[in-house]
Amino acid sequence: MPADRPATAPPPSSGSLSSSTPLGVRRRRARLLVPLALLIVWFGLGGAFGSYAGRLGEVATNDRAAFLPRSAESTEAARLGADFRAGNALPVIVVWESRDGAFDDARRAAAEQALRAAAALPGATGRISPALPATDGRALQGVVQLRADLGRETGDTVRAVRELAERVPGTTVGLAGPAAIAADLGGAFAGIDGLLLGVALGVVLLILLAVYRAVLLPLLVILGAVLALGIACALVYLLADHGLVTVDGQVQGLLSILVIGAATDYGLLLSARFREELHLRGDRFAAMRTAWRRSVEPIAASGATVALGLLVLLLSDLTNNRALGPVGAIGIGCAVLSALTFLPAALLLAGRAAYWPARPAADGRAPVHAVWARVAALVARRPRALWAGSLVVLAALAALAPTLNAGGVPQSELFVKAQPSADGQRLLSAQFPGGSGNPAVVIAAADRAGAVTAAAAAVPGVAGVRATTGGAPGGAPGGAPLVVDGRIRLEATLTDPADGDGAIATVRRLRQAVHAVPEARALVGGYTAQQDDTRTTAAHDRRLITPVVLLCVLAVLILLLRSLVAPVLLAATVALSYLATLGVSAVVFPYVFGFSAVDPSVPLYGYVFLVALGVDYNIFLMTRVREESLRCGTREGVLRGLTATGGVITSAGVVLAATFAALGVIPLAFLAQIAFIVAFGVLLDTLLVRSLLVPALVRDLGERVWWPARPGRSGRTAPRAASGAASGAASPEPEPAGGGGTGR
Template sequence: MTESTRRDWTPARWLRIVLPAVVLIVWLLAASFGGPTFGKLSSVSKNDQAAFLPASAESTKVNEWQQKFTDSNAIPAIVVLASDATIPKSDLATFAQLGTKLGAVDGVQAPEGSAKTSVAGPIPSEDGKAVEFIVPVADSNNVKSVIAELRTVVADNTGADVRGYVTGPAGLTADLVNAFGGIDGILLLVAVGAVFVILLLVYRSIVLPFLVLFTSIFALTAAILVVYAFASWGWIALSGQSQGILSILVIGAATDYALLLVARYREALAHVESKWAALGRAWKAALEPIVASGVTVIIALLCLLFSDLNSNKSLGPIAAIGIVFSLFSALTLLPMLLVLFGRVAFWPFRPKYAPDDAHPHAHVSQERVAGLEGISGLWRRVGTVVARRPRVTWVVALVLLLACGAGVLQLKANGVSQTDVVLSHSDAAEGQKVLARHFDAGSGSPVVIISDSDKADATLAAVKKTDGITTATLYTGSGRPASTSPAMSPPAPQPVQKSGRVLINATLASEADSQQAEDVVRELRRTLPAVDSGVLVGGVTAIALDTNVTAQSDLIKIIPIVLVVILLILMLLLRSILAPVLLIGSVVISYAAALGVSALVFNHLFHFPGADAAVPLFGFVFLVALGVDYNIFLMTRVREESLGLGTRPGILRGLGVTGSVITSAGVVLAATFAALAVIPILFLVQIAFIVAFGVLLDTVVVRSLLVPAVSYDIGRAIWWPSKLSRAGEVPSRADVGLSGE
């Protein structure tokens, strides 16, 4: 069927008025409710690492027992006061007054019984140059404000010769929340600004970038409204990292889908005069690849539901919700905006209508390379290279990717210390260093051990003998960890028992979030069962250890699931087995290459201490799902062209007409993910680089060279076992009357 004989849909006059009005009103309503909700997401966001562990984790079980003993969810903050000179013992009375003021801060746990304060301290260091207080923060929902007030009290009550820090689990959590503060505004502003500049350069239009951005932002507001509701109802657990990824993913995906539809619309405007008819053609042509792409990403993200780590499990539906609204927005809101503006949307370079017989590539072409008729510039040169030397092209591209992938052996994704998570200045991180110099570095963040009461003494003795443990005490109901100071060690009452169990607090010699501390926890879990078969080892260090172990287990489990699911989707879409297998292989190689280069950059350029254990999994899900997106955009067009031209000319034609569109989409997505780097969180910065670099690598090398060259080299067998694999090649485009951009 030629362009001139194709039947175009033009709706009735009343429908041309009602349809845009209804669609715009619906999206405006969604934005009016979702927009104000954006600033409220942080109120339902949790960044407590313990909340993301599965119920089966040993540290989760210890947390449950610990609440039975203490009947409190208080998080310890440690106040450290240090001086270059020895602190006179006479000053301890003054510091005791500071302890009372710290205990009076709103949000600090109230004292029990007749105690004047719940704050433990002042506890002097052995070198006499520091004192510490252990402050239980009971208001876990407002840790940021409580820690800020504690820091104010410390600053107001210390002299110039004494440096004060608020650290410990509560202090580190507060600094983490502070670092996430830019997600509500800075991140979105940077991402939108980057996309706007790129769209201006791509379209050289003033109007169109606004239409595309409106599509993305409206999709984000609708997604935020649903995510906020689900988080408020307790259906999903929202974290700062999920919140940031949601914003970036929606803007990037919605813009990508919009670019594909806009390209088809501009193409159609050159062949039909009616903007409604052009929209009909564009929408019909773009529907399959956009829906297939969106569904692929959604299903890949939902595979995270198989994760045992609740933070990963929650990200799946959160991100999937974002993609759903990106799809809806690109297929409903954007078409109505395009048809309202028509050719004016492309001003000042508006596409001009020309009859089909006015297009030079509608006639028999004298071009030497079949399939590149009407293609000019860069993509003609790329297509020519693919056509003349397909095997050399894909072998060189493959060798380059494999060389990049060799660096993956240097990736250190075993987790990092909590003091390294925040890349900006952190008072708590500085305080941890001071604490480690003057005290047992693990004080305030003890290892928590639950043991049978009949075996309490034997378990306690075994804990004390363990290398890396400085002190260990049975919990007696005071609510205070064991102290190394004799002044803080009065005769202890009988240990508290709950259901035949006792609780032991053990102080670590090393920092609670260090690798050395994790090794101590592993040793306790290895040796203590010989004393008490039902013993449980938990605490801050155990939580970090269990999180890393679970994340690494998720990586092994989820990767095969995602690959199988995407492979099946591609088989249904392309009606082929061989092509999807090659596409999956290409994106896996691309992922390994991106991870390899990232490892080298992290280690030798940025000098990062390591990477979160979840980084490889998140990078895989995003890169594989989004990398397949571009291959879907390419191969659906190639298949469409191959039906009329034959496979090899169809490959060149599909590459030529989608080249600028897919490249633009890749640049936009890379820019949006790169915007994550403005949030000074190690995990987000690393994900930003991996995905941004990986998307560019996939767009420039995999989709532009590797996939087309391999497909061209194989020929029509690429469509095996469908009928297209047995169809004869069509030498000329004139016989089918198809057109491109």
């Protein structure tokens, strides 16, 4: 009898086999209950809340006035202006240009008739201005006030106004002003529920199919992202419906992209580790337990980094920035939850079939990544040359960052495609003073009306000043000024276009002039003042939020890596990558895309996304490097970590870049600028910073990178077999009793 066999062990019999088989079957079925229950819960939530992914538009607002700086002068002026009947309306400016160079009495009468008919439309307030001629008599302009609460019906009403205006014979018609812009914004965002989501998911699916050459795995990853998006949208819908957050089309689009991109990235990290463990282990349950344990920390840390970075936006004084904070954090939380619950359950039930036709064989050998093994060999041979060269390239690009013009996008460039409101604004500016239709608004004490009017009219750059009367906004001839709560409302028409630097300089002079009138308590608002206040507030937000985001990222990295040097190193490299991206954007935007400037919020959004998301990939890399360093030391561990994670992190970076690039289908300059900055920045960080710069720095620093801890000196196991070292894979862990059927 062998020495290791108990003397009392009975010989196997048919009875013992028959009694053990049902027990094994029961145990295997019991292990499937948890993943089955998780899938039932997720599909139940998806069925209940999935429709909300297409319903956020019901609670979204594209009224630009809803996103003014909370404490700015223009915001207070808008609040007080709402007390006037003209203040809570949305004007559409109708411009007629004569094709033969003159307006006769018949055409003027037709224009007046069209304005009166427009005032009777269901969405109009009934208030219009007269049809006023241009100086040379070649054009007329009139203002129709629409209700500010029309929402999605604004576009229909604006189209009805155009149809009426086009009845004037022999003229070219243009529509400009806030209502026309709101109508075009509504049309641009109309595709955000279906077109943007479809393009993003289609791009992700194609990339995953091409990279992983598997049929089921991409579908499972995308399904997890869609379920996460549905739940996130349901939560945001609830908050917006109760007035707790304000959502516009931009925030709505960014939420979809964030959830899809993040859920896909986290899903790829888990599925790649599961595939690796399937090679090392015969039992899929043991493989998933190890894969989940090794993935939960980097995925949770990554989600915390992005969520905290977004929540820092609550410090912003711009309402749309504040809205993106909790909305984006909710989306990231749902993405993490899906990656750590739904996807493990789905992969566990699918097993090796998830990777069909390339089913991972339980051969005890982790897959060899030949390309990344060669990259790791290059890092091992010349680390100092690699990190020095990478820093030179990034620093040269970053030197161009200060040339990026973040002064605000002109109205003519709000859209990347031709839009009726932009055409109407050009026609208006060509025939009337540049600020026509977008005057500066002055709210002042009624008993100082004369002094305030005189002070405003004397400001260089002001073409004229009129009071809001009891009749039409802007003042009907001979009408008495309308007084509300002891205040009057003046409109100062500017000589420069309302969205230009010249108009902003005029508004600043106007503010100085009317503020100097004693006891007038004057406030200056209007479109140009809002642009100036937004620009000033955005600059303040960047100075405040930038260091806070960096501190949050550092805190998460310090807790994750248990060191000080590595977190500082990772945060500094990602920040440098962001500056390099801005430098490239400063060249590409004006000379390739034709943007003369970027929205003031774009640099801040780009910073939050790139720093938080860029650190994600360094988290994925460095957690694996730290794991490997426990076995073989830091200099060897970084090579194994790079080899093991290079493929999945690069794939995740490409997916995220493509996902953000999908924002380009929405014809809005703001989203196009965000799409380029994030897509290019993620690729730069993935292909250069994470692949060469960080590994080379860690290789050169060695154990010092973990200071004050030294993981490479503690808990080190024996060197692994050649196959494991080549792939950077972890050594197989002991199987639990019962072939992995019990928990650890």
